[in-house]
Amino acid sequence: IRKPLPSSSRASEEVAHAERASITLVEQPSVPKQFHLGMFEIGRPLGKGKFGRVYLVRERMSGFICALKVLHKNELQQGRVEKQVRREIEIQSNLRHPNILQLFGHFHDSKRIFLILEFAGKGELYKHLRRENRFPEWKASQYIAQMASALKYLHRKHVIHRDIKPENILVGVHGEIKLSDFGWSVHAPNSRRQTMCGTLDYLPPEMIKPGSTDNYYNEKVDLWSLGVLTYEFLVGEAPFEDTPVMTQRRIAKADMSIPSFVSPEARDLIKRLLVLDPEKRIPLDQIQTHPWIVKHCVKGERAANREKS
Numbered sequence: 001i002r003k004p005l006p007s008s009s010r011a012s013e014e015v016a017h018a019e020r021a022s023i024t025l026v027e028q029p030s031v032p033k034q035f036h037l038g039m040f041e042i043g044r045p046l047g048k049g050k051f052g053r054v055y056l057v058r059e060r061m062s063g064f065i066c067a068l069k070v071l072h073k074n075e076l077q078q079g080r081v082e083k084q085v086r087r088e089i090e091i092q093s094n095l096r097h098p099n100i101l102q103l104f105g106h107f108h109d110s111k112r113i114f115l116i117l118e119f120a121g122k123g124e125l126y127k128h129l130r131r132e133n134r135f136p137e138w139k140a141s142q143y144i145a146q147m148a149s150a151l152k153y154l155h156r157k158h159v160i161h162r163d164i165k166p167e168n169i170l171v172g173v174h175g176e177i178k179l180s181d182f183g184w185s186v187h188a189p190n191s192r193r194q195t196m197c198g199t200l201d202y203l204p205p206e207m208i209k210p211g212s213t214d215n216y217y218n219e220k221v222d223l224w225s226l227g228v229l230t231y232e233f234l235v236g237e238a239p240f241e242d243t244p245v246m247t248q249r250r251i252a253k254a255d256m257s258i259p260s261f262v263s264p265e266a267r268d269l270i271k272r273l274l275v276l277d278p279e280k281r282i283p284l285d286q287i288q289t290h291p292w293i294v295k296h297c298v299k300g301e302r303a304a305n306r307e308k309s
């Protein structure tokens with residue numbers, strides 16, 4: 001690369017510059033909608049997942065900084081997840097929300113599929129959670145408020161995320177939540193066909209019931225996962241964490257205990273989300289006005305100062 005890509009310290013002014021430039025990348029009609037690899041200067045690897053790697057890149061014309069996710073077609077075929085990737089692209093490219101990682105475009109060559117994604121400057125939320133062990137109530141509450149806002153937007157479009165967990169959440173350069181990885185998202189209502197792999201911790205009871213095909217479920221599954229996420233932010237581990245068999249049993253009975261250090265307001269919200277009957281879970285509108293959310297949601301510099309403290 002001619003000029004080294006910015007280190008994380010200079011990344012912020014690069015991001016600021018690029019945010020101005022971002023109009024040229026995706027908004028102006030003059031910019032070609034079709035992208036190709038030569039348009040990007042490839043920077044450092046940002047992370048890797050089961051099916052792909054992601055790199056910090058700069059679009060040459062506009063200087064726009066973004067993240068390029070590279071998926072290998074043969075790996076997707078082996079993992080039988082091509083359909084999910086197509087759905088991820090179709091769903092995520094139509095979403096615009098400050099707490100949802102934006103997909104600007106995609107392209108492919110003979111061997112690989114490339115996703116041009118928004119760059120989340122502070123990385124993976126689960127690494128922050130592991131490092132801090134658990135989040136203070138004000139931080140957990142602000143993250144859950146942002147998640148509720150993202151879910152409200154998704155559900156209005158009848159999109160269910162279905163895979164909400166710390167590993168699928170990134171943090172933007174200003175500390176805001178960026179929900180990502182729509183590989184499991186679908187349009188509601190739905191009954192799952194593809195087998196699940198990975199942790200059961202976040203699955204709601206209606207998705208782990210033995211596979212009677214008519215066990216349709218709807219977007220309320222994301223409310224259950226939001227409850228698990230709230231618990232994990234405050235306690236540092238998932239509420240039903242156990243052996244796989246025990247986890248399933250405990251989920252099916254909503255069998256969990258909330259430690260005494262969790263405030264009564266937070267306990268109340270968790271209990272209203274981790275309800276077996278999907279229809280009885282607290283709706284998203286009421287989450288945004290829940291005392292635990294309202295109590296901690298401060299706008300402006302007070303929140304920013306608190307971030308620095």
Ligand SMILES: CCc1cccc(CC)c1NC(=O)n1cc2c(c1)/C(=N\C(=O)c1ccc(N3CCN(C)CC3)cc1)N=N2
Pocket residue numbers: 008046047048049050051052053054067069117118119120121122123124167168169170180181
């Ligand atoms: C291919 C990787 C993958 C597989 C599966 C699911 C997901 C979504 C989470 C992903 N990631 C993905 O799609 N990603 C899309 C992305 C993206 C990942 C990303 N940023 C980072 O990964 C990142 C990591 C560390 C970082 N630093 C860590 C050290 N700090 C001191 C400074 C900041 C800063 C940014 N921006 N858009």
